[in-house]
Amino acid sequence: MTALIELDGITKVLKGQEQPRTILDGVGLTVNAGQSVAIVGRSGSGKSTLLSVIGLFDRPDSGSYRLDGQEIAKLPERRAAKLRSSHFGFVFQRFFLLKHLTAAQNVAMALVNGQGWLPRRQRRSLVMEALDQVGIAHLAKSRPAKMSGGEQQRVAIARALVRDPKILLADEPTGALDIETGTLVIDALLAATERGCGLILVTHDRDHAARMGQIHDLVDGVLTERVTVR
Amino acid sequence: MRRLSGRFRSSLIIGIQGIRARKLRTLLSMVSLFLGVLAVVVVQAGASIAERALLADLEIQQGYDGTRVMDMPMQQNATEVLTATVRGREDAVAMLGVSGIVGEPGVLPVNPGGAPLDQDWGPAMVCNDQGCEPAPGVKGQAVEVRLTALSGDVRKFRPYRTVSGQWLDFTRMPSMSPKLVLNQPAADAFEQYRVPAEMRVGGAAANVTPQFVGVVDDGDMQPRAYVRLDELTTWLPPSRMSDPNTGGEMRLLMTQGSPVEPVVSAKLKALGVEPYVQTIETRKEQEKQLTLMRLVFFSMAGLVLLIGVAGILNVGLATVGERVEEFALRRAVGTPRTLLAGIVLAETLLTGLLTAAAAIGASAAALKVVTMLVGDSQPILRDVQFPWEAGVAGIIAGIVAGVLGGFVPALRAAGIPIATVMRA
Numbered sequence: 218m219t220a221l222i223e224l225d226g227i228t229k230v231l232k233g234q235e236q237p238r239t240i241l242d243g244v245g246l247t248v249n250a251g252q253s254v255a256i257v258g259r260s261g262s263g264k265s266t267l268l269s270v271i272g273l274f275d276r277p278d279s280g281s282y283r284l285d286g287q288e289i290a291k292l293p294e295r296r297a298a299k300l301r302s303s304h305f306g307f308v309f310q311r312f313f314l315l316k317h318l319t320a321a322q323n324v325a326m327a328l329v330n331g332q333g334w335l336p337r338r339q340r341r342s343l344v345m346e347a348l349d350q351v352g353i354a355h356l357a358k359s360r361p362a363k364m365s366g367g368e369q370q371r372v373a374i375a376r377a378l379v380r381d382p383k384i385l386l387a388d389e390p391t392g393a394l395d396i397e398t399g400t401l402v403i404d405a406l407l408a409a410t411e412r413g414c415g416l417i418l419v420t421h422d423r424d425h426a427a428r429m430g431q432i433h434d435l436v437d438g439v440l441t442e443r444v445t446v447r
Numbered sequence: 448m449r450r451l452s453g454r455f456r457s458s459l460i461i462g463i464q465g466i467r468a469r470k471l472r473t474l475l476s477m478v479s480l481f482l483g484v485l486a487v488v489v490v491q492a493g494a495s496i497a498e499r500a501l502l503a504d505l506e507i508q509q510g511y512d513g514t515r516v517m518d519m520p521m522q523q524n525a526t527e528v529l530t531a532t533v534r535g536r537e538d539a540v541a542m543l544g545v546s547g548i549v550g551e552p553g554v555l556p557v558n559p560g561g562a563p564l565d566q567d568w569g570p571a572m573v574c575n576d577q578g579c580e581p582a583p584g585v586k587g588q589a590v591e592v593r594l595t596a597l598s599g600d601v602r603k604f605r606p607y608r609t610v611s612g613q614w615l616d617f618t619r620m621p622s623m624s625p626k627l628v629l630n631q632p633a634a635d636a637f638e639q640y641r642v643p644a645e646m647r648v649g650g651a652a653a654n655v656t657p658q659f660v661g662v663v664d665d666g667d668m669q670p671r672a673y674v675r676l677d678e679l680t681t682w683l684p685p686s687r688m689s690d691p692n693t694g695g696e697m698r699l700l701m702t703q704g705s706p707v708e709p710v711v712s713a714k715l716k717a718l719g720v721e722p723y724v725q726t727i728e729t730r731k732e733q734e735k736q737l738t739l740m741r742l743v744f745f746s747m748a749g750l751v752l753l754i755g756v757a758g759i760l761n762v763g764l765a766t767v768g769e770r771v772e773e774f775a776l777r778r779a780v781g782t783p784r785t786l787l788a789g790i791v792l793a794e795t796l797l798t799g800l801l802t803a804a805a806a807i808g809a810s811a812a813a814l815k816v817v818t819m820l821v822g823d824s825q826p827i828l829r830d831v832q833f834p835w836e837a838g839v840a841g842i843i844a845g846i847v848a849g850v851l852g853g854f855v856p857a858l859r860a861a862g863i864p865i866a867t868v869m870r871a
Contacts, residue, residue: 275865330780330786331453332781334456334457380781
């Protein structure tokens with residue numbers, strides 16, 4: 218079986234300072250379809266940078282990055298945008314919902330991105346399906362200001378799921394939530410893995426990490442530990 | 448094509464969402480741009496209205512562009528040649544001018560020489576072989592007019608505006624009592640001197656009683672009356688129309704390529720008369736004068752528009768600064784840089800077009816109000832319509848302002864690093 222994501226020897230150096238700083242140092246990681254992976258580590262250890270590289274927000278300075286067996290480490294931005302749309306779903310610590318849009322419109326944002334065009338009826342159906350998956354279809358017409366933190370994060374997850382991504386990248390998705398709500402959010406993310414979607418979760422929270430299939434520890438840019446939980 | 452359409456629709460949808468989310472900012476952008484677009488619309492509308500008014504005046508005095516005009520010196524046989532050649536033709540009209548006095552019998556006209564009533568051209572003169580001397584008699588209730596006999600409907604060459612009554616009817620049998628259409632100065636003169644009228648024309652077989660059937664605006668300051676040539680020749684032989692002592696004039700108006708021109712030319716040359724032919728190019732001559740004027744006003748309007756563009760640019764940059772996270776997020780979900788730039792451009796373009804619509808609407812409404820209030824006293828504004836060229840200029844100004852004002856913010860939006868959302 219071809220791995221969904223294969224990183225090998227990924228290095229990222231932060232330049233433009235007095236002394237270049239290595240953020241990622243020879244990182245190797247493999248994620249298969251339906252697999253959940255937690256990346257834990259202290260602040261500044263390079264977790265978000267690693268997620269940026271995986272999510273094609275940023276390019277590695279060296280190393281190999283294969284997505285579905287295809288080398289994409291040096292992909293031009295235009296093709297990277299296309300892959301972000303077709304393969305990835307993103308969930309951030311701050312939900313990044315647009316306050317002037319309703320929950321449904323925020324979710325639809327991922328569909329109205331210039332990568333193909335869907336008729337309004339089809340868009341609406343996909344949006345409602347995604348909102349239903351995270352249990353907040355009844356809030357479709359609500360604006361973010363009227364929703365709780367947990368509800369907002371679930372709208373963000375629906376936005377990540379609406380294009381039926383192959384892999385979900387979640388950067389501290391529970392960081393702004395209480396324990397109970399955070400658990401509900403992790404439930405929603407794990408539910409996606411049951412449908413074959415890969416999940417990479419960056420978190421400080423060891424309890425949430427323990428619910429993932431694998432846990433990796435990132436220390437000073439080096440992925441040092443691999444714990445298989447299940 | 449399908450991809451382009453998807454991107455276009457996406458940018459339009461997101462652009463409209465952006466405008467709706469920032470109504471006040473959009474309004475401020477529109478306010479800053481409104482005066483600029485309004486200036487362009489007003490200058491274009493003013494230039495078009497002025498051009499049309501000037502052209503209309505020139506056309507009634509000189510003729511439509513392309514009209515061939517043949518002038519010829521007075522010669523007794525030439526009149527007969529001319530009238531015989533153009534009789535019954537649609538592509539040429541002969542204009543033969545003589546002097547006529549209409550009014551109280553046996554008196555000198557109040558305006559000797561057919562002068563405008565407010566001007567004094569000196570006393571009436573009688574000329575013979577020994578020379579000229581003041582005409583005997585006393586001034587009375589009579590007006591001297593330039594009597595222009597027409598072989599056909601001249602309005603297809605010169606668009607005289609009917610002021611009242613009707614124009615000469617060339618389809619009916621000629622009347623024994625010549626029907627006259629007066630120009631405005633002649634009508635004003637007869638308004639002042641209302642008398643039982645007879646018409647005296649030098650060389651006529653009798654002094655007939657004319658019928659006034661209408662008044663036209665022909666752009667002439669001199670009192671003038673138009674008459675059918677065949678009605679006048681009942682009483683005045685064509686050969687007498689070319690008497691230089693009566694101050695006659697002979698002119699032929701033709702369409703381009705009319706076969707009348709070479710025929711008349713040849714016949715006149717055979718009589719020893721050298722005709723002078725020219726083509727009317729009113730618009731061309733007028734455009735030279737208007738171009739410079741328009742350039743000056745458009746430069747001024749362009750400056751005002753530039754200030755508007757600076758306003759929209761300022762608001763656009765501020766808005767992009769506020770929406771850094773939104774644009775980074777959009778990139779994260781796969782929106783290409785070009786589409787992000789397109790979204791910003793779509794917003795400024797829509798703002799520009801909305802402003803253009805407002806400016807065009809305001810100008811059209813203002814023109815309507817002005818024509819209603821002062822249209823009666825200002826002939827240039829009478830029945831004037833909002834020129835479509837001004838609408839087009841406004842839309843172009845709105846689009847140009849939108850593109851110029853949105854270009855830099857669009858570039859900035861496209862350059863926002865995607866990792867912004869990761870570090871927030």
